[in-house]
Amino acid sequence: MITGISALLHKQLGGGKPAATAAAAANGVATQPTQLPAAAAPVVANGSQHSADKELVDFICASPLLTSCGIDRAQVEAEAARWLELGSRVISSLGLQPFGQLLPAQKRRIFQYYLPVFFWCEAQLRQHRGQPGTSGPLVLGISAPQGCGKTTLCEQLQSLFEYTGASAASISIDDFYLTYQGQQEVATANPGNPLLQMRGNAGSHDMGLGTDTLQALKAATRAGSSVPIPRYDKSAYSGKGDRADASTWPQAQGPVDVVLCEGWMLGFAPVSDAAAAASDANLVAVNAALRSYKTAWDSFVDSWLVVKVAQPDYAYRWRLQAEQAMRATGKPAMTDEQVAAFVDRFMPAYRCYLPGLYSEGPTTARPGHLLVVEVDEGREPVEQQPAPIM
Template sequence: MQAVTPSQETAERILQFLLPQIKKHQTRREMTGSRKPFIFGLTGLQGSGKSTLAAALVNTLSAIYGFRTITISLDDFYQTWKDRNALRVSQPSNDLLRVRGQPGTHDIELAEWFFSQFTTETVPKQIGIPIFDKSFFDGDGDRLPPSLWKHVEAEPPVDVVVFEGWCLGFQPLSKDALQRRWSDAMESQTLEKAKMLSNHSLEDLIFVNENLAIYCAHFMGPQHLDCLVGLDAMDLFNVYIWRQQQEDVLRRTKGSGMTDEQVIQFVDGYMPAYELYLDSLREGFFPKGSQKLQLHVLLNEQRTVTKMEPL
């Protein structure tokens, strides 16, 4: 008998909450003739194990429950290294663009194209799944050419798409709210509370916020997802530990990756977004009264689940 891994066990626990919704979606799809898959959103802090859990969810949904399931990462929608580097050159003072990841560094048209493959009137022979390789350019990464993407047959239709990403579930603030958060951070004397947010100009934060609004409108807002599972940390500092562990593995397996110093700089770039948007995500992603389910999963330093509850 094959041993059950922690990620598989977590996937099983999550699916006990979400299987009824997936089955209802499948029933409605069969009744209407729709091809639209159930879009399973998976969000989480850097290094929290999103990709590993996404793979376990795909395996469990496919092998145990018989749903034709694929996964896609927000990372796979990154702009090419050339385009991201050009963006950095065009905004040399924006420290948030020194590393990949911020809203504004992804290819929106590519994301829209990917999801359109499931609902287009002309059914493609294969579903193309873009791939981003994080090991290129000393850990800065680059998108692989289409000839190296993964492809799956379009028939029978895909039942579930597990869509994972670090800022999935973040929703933009109003300009006034963003201004207030930044002003409070600049005036705060509590470094633990505000040091990352106060290290950046209001203009740079507005750039991220405006691009996040575009993302939500086009492919990752509440209207685009059928559920959302969020991997959260008991201590936000764990993000640094988790990310260093992942880069250690990347260096061993692929021969390149970020150094510990680069990891710290990398994670520092994500902290302002966590300060701006995590509270809202924890309060609830879907509108009040929505039938869609958001599941909050709390992890300790060892990435072990300590709490799992619907919001």
């Protein structure tokens, strides 16, 4: 018997109506909720608690991710109140309308995507803590193409971990880029190679900075300890970017329980020089640089989440959407031609390395510690999810 969620449902049907954030819009979360018809809203009075409870459980269980996340209907029924409570947390974090006024796509994103993934991550944390001799936080590597919504996903995972009592730090490999001077040196050393004239590909990162940050976070097990999290200013030098001043970096406070480490190329495995050259002659230098990433960064990752796409070309349209959203709010934004040139730099790597990532998993993935979620162009999980690869 499902009990205890009707009061929460009733609460969610009312409440404030904060405006949705521009960030949520840029990452595929619709921002113009409309009131659902009365007949479509969960009914919580007149003895209809069971109907409302079952409606929510049925909706959650329609998620194509439940099986791969290790969740069954009995578990959903037993913790339906917690699903709604955490869903309410996400709704609030995203600045959306109350539960009863969510658009169908918003409701799917929260209850059929974000929450199943969070429960899988939470189970990974329990396993990590239960391993004999384990110390330090769980490092969760999130490998996902640009524009697919990984930033919003990471923000919600961090928020949910903290809400449930686990201290979470979030880092992005985009903050480990070389300084402006370092970028210029790489560009000069690779004249004529468009893949290394600006930040982005393997070879444009400060490997030591990333390693030092991961090591420090792994060691942040004491109360009162803190770890500076690097930040990169992508607007510096007319968009070429530079490392932000260290005085502006946020501090992760210990003890840290979870580290969310995300990146568009995280976990990519290098191929042979011949295979790299056959894919794109300019990729040979990038491929050579990629060989150091497994030891420097991937080796710290305990569990992996891979967001899979059928077509890497989605990145063009997603980036356009993000720039259009910024332009609509009055912020500086790239033209369509600039977007195409920007994404072009990443396509050779996507086409060369994504097949291996999707068929073999990230470089340090282990059985039982890898979740692959495939999303469509609308950033929603596809109905037929990939079969487990390990």
